[in-house]
Structures are given as structure tokens and as C-alpha cells.
Amino acid sequence: MSNAAESAAREVQSSPVMTGLARGGYAASGAVHVLTGILVLSLAFGGSGTADQGGALRAIAGAPLGLAALWVIAVMLGALALYQLIQGFVVRAESTAKRWGQRISAWGQAVVYGALASVAVSVALGARPDGDDRAEGASRDVLALPGGSILLWVVGAGIAIGGIVFVVMGIMRSFEKKMSIPSGRLGTFVKTLGVFGYIAKGVALAIVGVLLIVAATTSDAAQAGGLDAAFGALREVFLGPLLVAIVGVGFIAYGVFQFFRARYARL
Numbered sequence: 387m388s389n390a391a392e393s394a395a396r397e398v399q400s401s402p403v404m405t406g407l408a409r410g411g412y413a414a415s416g417a418v419h420v421l422t423g424i425l426v427l428s429l430a431f432g433g434s435g436t437a438d439q440g441g442a443l444r445a446i447a448g449a450p451l452g453l454a455a456l457w458v459i460a461v462m463l464g465a466l467a468l469y470q471l472i473q474g475f476v477v478r479a480e481s482t483a484k485r486w487g488q489r490i491s492a493w494g495q496a497v498v499y500g501a502l503a504s505v506a507v508s509v510a511l512g513a514r515p516d517g518d519d520r521a522e523g524a525s526r527d528v529l530a531l532p533g534g535s536i537l538l539w540v541v542g543a544g545i546a547i548g549g550i551v552f553v554v555m556g557i558m559r560s561f562e563k564k565m566s567i568p569s570g571r572l573g574t575f576v577k578t579l580g581v582f583g584y585i586a587k588g589v590a591l592a593i594v595g596v597l598l599i600v601a602a603t604t605s606d607a608a609q610a611g612g613l614d615a616a617f618g619a620l621r622e623v624f625l626g627p628l629l630v631a632i633v634g635v636g637f638i639a640y641g642v643f644q645f646f647r648a649r650y651a652r653l
Contacts, residue, residue, distance in 0.1 A: 392476055399472045404465065409648045411466025411499060414459040416644030418442050418502065419583075423637030429617055430631035439502060443509045453510055460506035467500035469653070494548075539602035546595025552588025556581045565650045576650070579643035586636020590616055 398404060421442035446452050446459070474492035477485055555561060561580050567573045593616035621630045 395472050396476050399469060399476065404469060405653045407462055407465030408469040408653055409651065410462035411464075411469070412644050412648035412651060414462040415466070415499065415502065416641040416648065417446075417459065419587075419641030419644060420638050421445055421641075423634045423639075423641060426617055426634030426637055427631055430621065430627045430634055432627075440505055440509070440514075443506050444514060447509050456506050456510040460503045460510060463499050463503035463506060467496045467498075467503060470496035470499065535602045535605055539599055542595045542598025542600075542602055544595070545598060546592045549588045549590070549592030549595055552591060553585050554588075556584030556588065561647075564652055565647060566652055567646075567650055576643065576646045579639045579646065582636050583640025583643045586633045587640050590633055590637075593617075593620060 418439050419442075422439050425438075425441050425445070443456065443459075446455055449455070470492045474489040474496065477488045477492060559577060559581060561584065562577065565576075567576050597615060597619065617630050617633070620626055620633070623629070
């Protein structure tokens with residue numbers, strides 16, 4: 387990127403409107419994760435429904451003024467995705483390896499928030515997306531390609547590794563580097579939320595990756611699934627309902643952490 391283009395990108399990124407919307411994006415993500423955690427807790431105690439982010443967005447759509455709220459969430463998440471996209475281009479680091487590592491991280495976050503924004507838009511337009519059906523359909527399409535099972539295995543492994551990265555980020559508290567967390571009891575509370583939330587979300591993502599790996603290994607797309615299927619699989623193991631409940635509480639913790647991130651993120 388040329389110096390002029392980089393300067394223009396930094397100016398857009400640092401504008402009060404962009405940073406304000408990006409902070410709103412963290413808050414919107416927090417709301418979605420809190421609702422997802424509530425749905426997961428319901429599933430743990432025998433409830434029905436779709437315990438994923440699509441289910442959370444559909445719950446918002448059914449609330450009073452839900453349609454307006456969905457559009458606000460979509461705009462803020464889209465702005466946060468754009469902020470992260472620009473961040474990937476203007477990042478500065480001491481070494482090339484570190485710079486590319488930060489770029490990949492920023493662009494990865496842009497994809498995640500952009501995808502969530504697109505789901506919010508689709509729900510606002512009347513769609514009722516099902517994460518498990520999408521995962522199964524996409525897996526079936528990939529398996530139909532030459533070498534599709536290998537490609538699906540790689541995707542599953544990538545998602546599983548992403549889950550492990552989330553767990554490590556929680557344990558190492560690396561999220562602190564991107565925030566100006568206050569001292570005292572409030573800071574300790576925010577850090578605790580971050581640790582618990584990152585680990586819980588990482589566990590859920592790792593299970594999704596494992597489901598895709600199983601689908602690739604068995605060449606059976608029906609084995610694939612999204613978060614809802616991951617929680618269903620976890621519920622079937624020893625002490626499964628308790629584990630699902632813990633992960634649900636973790637999603638709520640991550641959501642509350644995102645609200646604090648909206649306030650204390652270094653943008």
C-alpha cells in the first residue's frame with residue numbers, strides 16, 4: 387500500500403464515526419453472545435431451540451422493535467469488520483513475520499464480524515438461517531469436489547486450531563494487549579470474564595472443527611454441524627449437560643466481556 391493510501395486508510399480508521407461504530411460492534415457482538423449463552427443454558431437443561439448465533443438473532447427479531455435492533459446490530463458489526471479489514475493493511479510491527487501475523491489476525495476478525503453481520507442482515511430480511519443445515523450443506527458440496535474430503539479435513543482442522551487459539555488466548559490473557567483495562571476490582575472482573583469467555587468459545591469452536599473432521603474422514607456430510615450440533619454432541623458425553631451449561635455460562639461471560647471491550651478497546 388502506498389504512503390498516500392495508507393495515510394487515507396488511517397484517517398478513515400481513526401475518525402470518530404468509525405471508532406464509535408467499531409466500539410458499537412463489540413457491544414453488538416456482546417449482545418449476540420449473551421443471548422447465545424442463554425440458549426445454550428436452555429439446551430443444557432433440556433430445552434429446545436437452536437443454540438447458536440443465528441438462533442440468538444432470531445430471538446432478537448421476535449422481540450419488540452427487534453427488526454430495528456437487528457439493523458443496528460448489522461451496521462455496527464459491519465463497521466467493526468471494516469475497521470479490522472483496514473487494520474490489516476495499516477498495521478505496523480518490528481518484523482515482517484510479526485506484521486503478517488497481526489494482519490492475518492485482523493483480517494480473520496474482519497471475516498468473523500462480517501459473517502455475523504451478514505447473518506443479522508439475512509434474519510432482518512426474513513430469512514431463518516440454520517447453522518447446522520448450512521454446515522451440512524457446505525460439507526456436502528465440498529465432499530462432492532475432487533479431493534473434497536481432504537479440503538474439508540483441512541477446514542475442520544483450521545477451525546479446531548482456531549478454537550485452541552481462543553483457549554490459549556484466554557489462558558495467556560493476550561486480549562489484555564489490545565485493551566486499556568482499569569485497575570482494581572473492576573479490572574480483575576473484566577480479566578476473569580475474558581479468560582472464562584475465551585476458553586468457553588474456544589471449546590465450542592474446537593468441537594465444530596472436530597465434527598467437520600469426522601465428516602471428512604467418514605465422507606458423511608451429515609456428521610458436520612455448527613455450534614448447535616457441537617453443543618448437542620457435548621451434551622451426549624459423560625456429565626455432558628453440566629459441561630454444556632458451563633460453556634453456556636462462558637458464552638455469557640464472553641458477551642459481557644465484549645461490552646467492556648467496547649469501552650476499553652484500544653482503537
